[in-house]
Amino acid sequence: MQLVRDAFIDALTKLEVFRVKGPDDLTIRAAFLPYLGKQPRGSIILAPGRSEYIEKYAETLAALQTRGFNVLVVDHRGQGWSDRLGANQYAGHMDSFAKAGIHLNCAIEAVSDRLTGKKIVLSHSMGGCISLEALLSGTISNIVGAAFCAPMWGLIGPPVMGVIAQTLVALGLGKHVAPTLPKVWHPEPFEANPLTHDQKRFARNNALFLAEPCLQLAGPTNGWINQALKTLASFTPERLATLAIPILVVSAQAEALVDNHAHVRVVSQLPHAQLHIVPGAKHELMQEIDALQQQFWGHFDTWVETVLT
Incomplete structure (x- = not known):
């Protein structure tokens, strides 16, 4: 773990952090990590998941830099140190996944x-929903390939979840945390967590939340759920067939947050996509124990070599 810690701290010290204003004057926080060698292999645009933030990905940033890439990473619209979207800063709200893609592109252009x-593009979970929508709509362009880590292309939840969210949004409760979901963030016991088998990485991420309460995000709002389901429903065979770039999807076999069946469906409808499953892994593949994390990187390394040649 010492090497992991050193890479984590080294990446944080070299990050060039900046803010980007979107068309609606809200800002997001972004960071650029340059490749320090003579000639980079290319550049990675890293899109994290829900409730995540740049510092959580320091180890991933270091891994990408070591692989020869410049890296851009963002705190998505409404979370991290980006502007929040409601009066309650702890509510996990999203007004539009398309707007989140526009904000991501503003960071790219900067x-x-x-x-x-x-x-x-390399994205995880909710970042996979944002980046797929941005690619399909042409919001981000000149991308030669996209890798998706446990992408949020389907949600695990009760069948009535969408109807309830839509009804509550219509009643003016769009920015309220959805019923039964936590209204505030609190540390989850490691034994019950659906994210990783790695106790040290899990404790590190919790420690970052505890040290910086302004990063904390509770459950998603009714509006978040409503917008998410609308966006996921828009990933139709007709739209997916237009995305002609190489696509890599890596699913976690022990997934409990996103719907792996949606990965199979979407991959089958994309012209140049491949799907791999990491046996036994939980949702956060890039935060998993070394043996499982290395399987993700193995799939990525093989795929990216074909994309770059």
Whole structure:
């Protein structure tokens, strides 16, 4: 774990953090990590998941930099140190996944001259929903390939979840945390967590939340659920057939948050996509124990070599 800790701290010290204003004057926080060698292999645009933030990905950033890439990463619209979208900063709200994609593109444009070489998207969970929508709509362009880690292309939940969320949004409760979900963030026992088998990485991420309460995010709002389901429903065979770039999808076999069946469906409808499953892994593949995390990176390394040649 010492090497992991060193890579984590080293990546944080080299991050160039900046803010980007979107068309609606809200800002998001982004960071650029340059490749320090002579010639980068290309550039990675890293889109994290729900409730995540740049610092959580320091180890991933270091791994990508070591692989020869410049990296851009963001705190998505409404979370991390980006502007929040409601009066309650702890409510996990999203007004539009399409707007989140526009904000992501604003960050890309802000450092476009430094994103040298071929550009590749790497996203996790909710970031996979945002980036797929942005690619399908043409919000982000000049991308040669996209890798998705446990993407949020379907949600695990009761069948009535969408109807309830839509009804509550219509009643003016869109920015309220959805019924039965936590109204505040609190540390989850490691034994019950659906994210990772790695106790040290799990404790590290909890420690970051505890040290910076403004990063904390509770359950998703009714509006978040409503917007998420609308966006997921828009991933139709007709739209997916238009995305002609190489696609990698890696699913976690012990998944409890996103619907792995949706990965199978979407991959079958994309022209140039491949799907791999990491046996026994939980949702956060890039935060898993070394043996499982290395399986993810093995799939990524093999795939990215074909994309870059």
